[in-house]
Structure formats: C-alpha cells, structure tokens
Amino acid sequence: MQRFINDPDLVVEDMLKGYQKAHQDLITVSKNNDRVIKLKNAPIKGKVGIVTGGGSGHEPCFLGYVGHNMVDAVAVGEVFSSPTAQSFYDAFTEADAGQGVACLFGNYAGDNMNVKMAIQMAEDDGITVKYVTATDDVASSPKETRHKRHGIAGGVFMWKVGGARAALGGSLDEVITSAQKAVDNTRSICVGLSACTIPAVGHPNFKIAENTMEFGIGHHGEAGIRVEAIKTADEIATEMTQAILDDFSFSDSNHELAVMLSGLGTTPIMELYILYDKVEKILKEKGLCIYKVFIGNYVTSLDMNGTCLTIMQLDDELKTLLDHPAKSVGIEISAK
Amino acid sequence: MQRFINDPDLVVEDMLKGYQKAHQDLITVSKNNDRVIKLKNAPIKGKVGIVTGGGSGHEPCFLGYVGHNMVDAVAVGEVFSSPTAQSFYDAFTEADAGQGVACLFGNYAGDNMNVKMAIQMAEDDGITVKYVTATDDVASSPKETRHKRHGIAGGVFMWKVGGARAALGGSLDEVITSAQKAVDNTRSICVGLSACTIPAVGHPNFKIAENTMEFGIGHHGEAGIRVEAIKTADEIATEMTQAILDDFSFSDSNHELAVMLSGLGTTPIMELYILYDKVEKILKEKGLCIYKVFIGNYVTSLDMNGTCLTIMQLDDELKTLLDHPAKSVGIEISAK
Structure with missing residues (x-):
C-alpha cells in the first residue's frame, strides 16, 4: 500500500x-x-x-x-x-x-x-x-x-x-x-475509473478493470448502473448530464442551476474542467442557466478515481441561501 | 489510461x-x-x-x-x-x-x-x-x-x-x-509514492516501485535525494521537516511560520492531516510557532501520489501580506 x-x-x-x-x-x-x-x-x-x-x-x-x-x-x-x-x-x-x-x-x-x-x-x-x-x-x-x-x-x-x-x-x-x-431539487451521478482501498483492509473491495468505467458507482464502490468500455470525457459528461436531466424535470420557467463537479479523490483537477466544458454545453443547449459552479474535491472516496456531477435547481430562496457568506474548510463563500 | x-x-x-x-x-x-x-x-x-x-x-x-x-x-x-x-x-x-x-x-x-x-x-x-x-x-x-x-x-x-x-x-x-x-524565507521538500502520467505520453516517464518512496522528488518526477523503503507517516513527516530545518536557520527570535502541506494529486486529504500531526509536533518541540496552515491540493503533478511540505518564516511584514484578503480559485483569504 x-x-x-x-x-x-x-x-x-x-x-x-x-x-x-x-x-x-x-x-x-x-x-x-x-x-x-x-x-x-x-x-x-x-x-x-x-x-x-x-x-x-x-x-x-x-x-x-x-x-x-x-x-x-x-x-x-x-x-x-x-x-x-x-x-x-x-x-x-x-x-x-x-x-x-x-x-x-x-x-x-x-x-x-x-x-x-x-x-x-x-x-x-x-x-x-x-x-x-x-x-x-x-x-x-x-x-x-x-x-x-x-x-x-x-x-x-x-x-x-x-x-x-x-x-x-x-x-x-x-x-x-x-x-x-435543497435535497428535492438536487440530483447527482458518479462515474468511477478505479477502485479505492480502505487502509485497514489493504486492498480494494471491488475492481474496475483497465479500459472500463463504472457508470453510477456509489461513494463506497456500490455497484453502479453499468460497467462499460471507457469513453471520452465528452461522452462521459454527456451521459452523466443526461442521467440527471432524465431524472429531474428542470423547469423552463427561468430557473437557474448550481452545478458541482467533485473529484472522488485521485482525479486530476484538469480533468474535472475538461468534463465541465461539455456539461455546460449540454445544459446551455437545453436552455438552462448556470448560476454557480463548484469544481474540485468536495466529497471524495479515499483514492478512488472518478467524479460526481451534482445539479441543484435554484429558486430565489435557494439562490439567497447558496450565496450567503460561509466559511468552512471544504467551502468558502465570501460576501459579494 | x-x-x-x-x-x-x-x-x-x-x-x-x-x-x-x-x-x-x-x-x-x-x-x-x-x-x-x-x-x-x-x-x-x-x-x-x-x-x-x-x-x-x-x-x-x-x-x-x-x-x-x-x-x-x-x-x-x-x-x-x-x-x-x-x-x-x-x-x-x-x-x-x-x-x-x-x-x-x-x-x-x-x-x-x-x-x-x-x-x-x-x-x-x-x-x-x-x-x-x-x-x-x-x-x-x-x-x-x-x-x-x-x-x-x-x-x-x-x-x-x-x-x-x-x-x-x-x-x-x-x-x-x-x-x-517570501522566497528567501521559504523552503519545501516533496516525497513521492507513485509516478504520474502525461496524457499525451500515455505511460509514466519514471517509476516508483511498490513499497518504496522517493524522498525529494520534483514536481515533474525529477530525481530526488534517495529512493528508500516506504516508511510510516510519522517517519516521513519527520524526515521532511528535518530536511527543511537543516536547510534554513529558523530564527528563535519570535518568528512565526506559515506551513503548507500540498497533495501532489492523488493523495487522500486524510493522509495530509496524518502527516501534519507529526510536522506540527516537531516544529513545536523546536520552539517554533505555527501562525497559518494550508492543507490541500495547492500545487499538484497530474496523478502523482505524494506530498510537498512548505515552510515560510514570517515577520510582521509577511504576516500582514499573508493575511491580506485575497480571492482566487486556488486560495481564498477572507477579511478577519
């Protein structure tokens, strides 16, 4: 290890x-x-x-x-x-x-x-x-x-x-x-490219084979929706975004979104931005407006390589609460 | 890949x-x-x-x-x-x-x-x-x-x-x-536990064998001071801190320190805190006072597993400048 x-x-x-x-x-x-x-x-x-x-x-x-x-x-x-x-x-x-x-x-x-x-x-x-x-x-x-x-x-x-x-x-x-x-307006989906190792166990509890990816994997390696050949970042971002759009009826009545792309631990920050480029494109094409973006390691899973896309539909109340100043180690929102 | x-x-x-x-x-x-x-x-x-x-x-x-x-x-x-x-x-x-x-x-x-x-x-x-x-x-x-x-x-x-x-x-x-x-008062040292892969190359340009670590590795895999059997976090933190203490004459005249432990890309945040516990202990034992701490991924090397310890000796000017509010994606300092 x-x-x-x-x-x-x-x-x-x-x-x-x-x-x-x-x-x-x-x-x-x-x-x-x-x-x-x-x-x-x-x-x-x-x-x-x-x-x-x-x-x-x-x-x-x-x-x-x-x-x-x-x-x-x-x-x-x-x-x-x-x-x-x-x-x-x-x-x-x-x-x-x-x-x-x-x-x-x-x-x-x-x-x-x-x-x-x-x-x-x-x-x-x-x-x-x-x-x-x-x-x-x-x-x-x-x-x-x-x-x-x-x-x-x-x-x-x-x-x-x-x-x-x-x-x-x-x-x-x-x-x-x-x-x-906030919960009712929020949907997430993960994709995993590698497993993670609990230190006390010393080896991964599950495997993701080279050249494959697990779509819908959980934050502890819970089985996802499907294992498939690894795709391009654009394709992965498209499938992730679509999975969320299929699940939640994003209203067309001027609602805005908060979008988070969190790395699961070992995913280079560079790649989160590569994914985000496509996520943004798709949401924009659907006429949706992105109000606030969070990209980084917000919720990880030890040394898992993967990412979690989270989208929250906002209204005036949620926007106010999201923008309210806050200071923690994981997130900091400064006064406007 | x-x-x-x-x-x-x-x-x-x-x-x-x-x-x-x-x-x-x-x-x-x-x-x-x-x-x-x-x-x-x-x-x-x-x-x-x-x-x-x-x-x-x-x-x-x-x-x-x-x-x-x-x-x-x-x-x-x-x-x-x-x-x-x-x-x-x-x-x-x-x-x-x-x-x-x-x-x-x-x-x-x-x-x-x-x-x-x-x-x-x-x-x-x-x-x-x-x-x-x-x-x-x-x-x-x-x-x-x-x-x-x-x-x-x-x-x-x-x-x-x-x-x-x-x-x-x-x-x-x-x-x-x-x-x-700031540069004159700052020293860093890295330890690497795994190599990284430049996407366009497709395989690591160097290797760190299982159960070994590279002490003093550079941010692009530049050869370090020595390759040795992997040690405990406490031992690694001790050697890293000592390497910096050996290099810089930390004044005993009420100087305070800024300490940064940056992950190199794939190191779980948990482990940075495990290392920091020992770094702090050693600095404290030496009578040094830690003024500000930064733990997280500040400067990474793609998917390299490793960490960089950085220590800056402060004076009144550097403290004022370090504390001055700033807002960037990588670092945010809010007004006190």
Whole structure:
C-alpha cells in the first residue's frame, strides 16, 4: 500500500489529531467525545444547530463542512462506516442552543439507524432534533423509490442551504423545510475509473478493470448502473448530464442551476474542467442557466478515481441561501 | 489510461475551455492569446501587475492563482512545459497598468529562458518587468547553489505576498522586494509514492516501485535525494521537516511560520492531516510557532501520489501580506 499512514487501524484518530491542530482557529474537538468536531463558538445563542456525520475517507466531507453559517457539529465515523449513535447524540448536544437541531445527513442504512437512536436519546433530554436525508444519487434507486437513494456530493448543497437558513434566524421547521427543498431539487451521478482501498483492509473491495468505467458507482464502490468500455470525457459528461436531466424535470420557467463537479479523490483537477466544458454545453443547449459552479474535491472516496456531477435547481430562496457568506474548510463563500 | 480526457494532445485546450466557463465571474481569456488567463478587471489602474506562468498539470496552479489581490495574468504552458515567450509577453501586456509588472515564477530552465525573452520584448514596448524566481525545493540543489533550486509549492506564498504588496499600493521595486523576501524565507521538500502520467505520453516517464518512496522528488518526477523503503507517516513527516530545518536557520527570535502541506494529486486529504500531526509536533518541540496552515491540493503533478511540505518564516511584514484578503480559485483569504 503506497500510503502516508501510521497504523492502518488508526487512520481516523491520526487524521483528527492533525485536523484539530490545522484548523484550531475554526473548530475544536468535543470535550465529551473525541469523534465529534464542533465549530469553536458552537452552540450559537438563538440559532438552530446544524449537525451532520458520516464515515471518514470522504474528506473534506464531513468534518470540513463544520464552519461559520454551515454545520455546527459533526459526528465522525470510521472509514466508510457510520458514526455511532452516541457520537450523533454528542454532536446534537454540542450544537443545541435551545432552538433545536437539524440533522442533515446522507441516506445510508447505518447512519439512518444511528441518527434515529440518537434523536431518541436527545428527546429524552429535551433536545428537539429533526432531520433531512440527502438522496441525490440517481443511480442508487429508481425514480419511484427516490427516498431509498443514497446521498452523495449533493449533501454539500443541503448543508450550505440549511446552514444559511439557520444563520439567517430560521426556526427549526424553516431550516428543515429549506434543507429538504435543497435535497428535492438536487440530483447527482458518479462515474468511477478505479477502485479505492480502505487502509485497514489493504486492498480494494471491488475492481474496475483497465479500459472500463463504472457508470453510477456509489461513494463506497456500490455497484453502479453499468460497467462499460471507457469513453471520452465528452461522452462521459454527456451521459452523466443526461442521467440527471432524465431524472429531474428542470423547469423552463427561468430557473437557474448550481452545478458541482467533485473529484472522488485521485482525479486530476484538469480533468474535472475538461468534463465541465461539455456539461455546460449540454445544459446551455437545453436552455438552462448556470448560476454557480463548484469544481474540485468536495466529497471524495479515499483514492478512488472518478467524479460526481451534482445539479441543484435554484429558486430565489435557494439562490439567497447558496450565496450567503460561509466559511468552512471544504467551502468558502465570501460576501459579494 | 483511466482518464477523463478527449484527445490526449488537447488536454490543455479542453481544460481551458471548461476553466473559462466555470470561473467567468473572476477571470477571462486574453483576447490576444488563448494561452493567457487574466483577472477580469486587469489591468488595475495604479497597481503593479503580477504575472506568473508555467506548465499545465499542476492545477490549481498556475491559473488558479489569478484572482483579486493575487496574480493578474498567467501564461499557460503545455503539460509540464514552459509557456512560450509570446504568452509571457502577452500576460505582461494584460497585467500592465503603467506601473510595471512583477513576474513571479518557478525556477525552471524553460520558464527562465522564455520569461527573459518576454521581458526583452516588453522593454522594447516600454513596459517595465522585473522578476523573482521561486527556489524553494531544497532537494533540487545544495545550499551553496540555492539560486539553482526549482520552485515548487512555495510559489503560492510568493504570489500571495507579492500580490498583497501590489494590492496595498507597493511600487514595482517594493513588490519585488517583498516577493523575494517570501522566497528567501521559504523552503519545501516533496516525497513521492507513485509516478504520474502525461496524457499525451500515455505511460509514466519514471517509476516508483511498490513499497518504496522517493524522498525529494520534483514536481515533474525529477530525481530526488534517495529512493528508500516506504516508511510510516510519522517517519516521513519527520524526515521532511528535518530536511527543511537543516536547510534554513529558523530564527528563535519570535518568528512565526506559515506551513503548507500540498497533495501532489492523488493523495487522500486524510493522509495530509496524518502527516501534519507529526510536522506540527516537531516544529513545536523546536520552539517554533505555527501562525497559518494550508492543507490541500495547492500545487499538484497530474496523478502523482505524494506530498510537498512548505515552510515560510514570517515577520510582521509577511504576516500582514499573508493575511491580506485575497480571492482566487486556488486560495481564498477572507477579511478577519
């Protein structure tokens, strides 16, 4: 394994030690739980708390989205594993300032189970927690069962929107409504060109053969829609964009889009721009207008080579919330 | 080749098309030369122009450092190749507002030659251009011949410092002096765990065998100081930090440091934090104080797996210039 690690079983501990030191101006580790990272000044008086959590290995996700006007506390899991219910609960207590907590997380079985247990624990303590699950991965379940879909890079839009709504003084119900709108308006699709290796395992759990690509692969290597011969960037971008257009009725009534192309870990930034050129062309040809673009490594999968295309349809509310200043390690939006 | 590309010979063209679309709020392509990217509102009246340039494949470097209070125009080369003299010249003309241009670039033979030809061309046109070359790579030449060293990720500090000095109204000589101070106070070292593939070549130009690492490798695979068995992250971080401490007399008189750990392309972000934990420990043990930390992909080498550690010793001037707000694709510093 060609990796910069010490003990493969301790990569999360070791990462968190470095993370805490590197970003001590912004975040701190919870005194109650070393698997909870919180915004330094959380809980913020009068504000609804925003919590997320998920497995490690997706950096800068999830911990990188703790920040000003973003997420207040995050529960950190082992590599590709859900954080414990206790960690989600501790994150709730770190984020709650008495206005309740919005838990905005990606739809995976383990996270779902643990969040729900943690919500029960919080309720027993008089902390109100409501949740939204990101379900943006169009490849993970058919349209008819959209609620079963996994959350992938679209979570970033959910946190940005929910975080801004909370920062602007929204009530818990208002935060939940805005975050849910972000989820309902967001679709993603991934393409993988190579597998990834969990350090503690030491070899890939799946394979993508040379000269093939996996269309619709999940962020942990979940089987995609099809394995096929590798195509040109233009062809791949076309298929990805089309998969999203087929799934979501983008209104023609002056709606604008936010578009994200996230690398999955080992994809050169150069190639994300090559893909984007074609994505933009297709969207423009369809008469759609791109309002904001995010290109880079926003949600990764260790050393997987691949990309995730995410599109959110905007309205005035979502535009305002997306543009609201925010500062986190993973994303920074400065005042206009 | 498992890559998201169209024609391997046209990756730079294709990237630039996407880059231009993605960041049209910030940058634009020069009307005179499609290999020159400039800040949208450059040249800026009354301000010294900042220009850089270099080979492609290092994204977000170099074009990603065009931005507000950063670089005004960049000359874009083919993958791992210097931009032409004409492109540097055209970048000078795009950046010059009559106060002269500071060309801040990495010390490589091709870039040196082309910059100097371009300066000659500019002088003939009455544009004053002075330059500073980044020479931060301690592995690329002995201490005694520091001027022969290559520039690697330390260039980012040079652009940040020079860009801020120009934004604050510095004269050309003042910009050059500040940028040179940044270079003089900066040292870097890389470790490579895998080679990279230039798309048009289709296979790596060099090899790093499984279970080995190359200490001191250059950003294009230039031979390092030694090839050795791969070590733990703590050991690698120790050797990297020590190599810099051995090369530069960090003053004990209250100086603070800026530290950057940049991934070379395919290194998971998680691992950069694992390395940083140890880097911080060592610097702290030496009584040194870390003022600002940058962790992420700042200067990459296509799909190379490796990391670059860069340390700049700060004084009051460099702190002020580093903290000055800036907005570019590669780096963003918000007002305190």
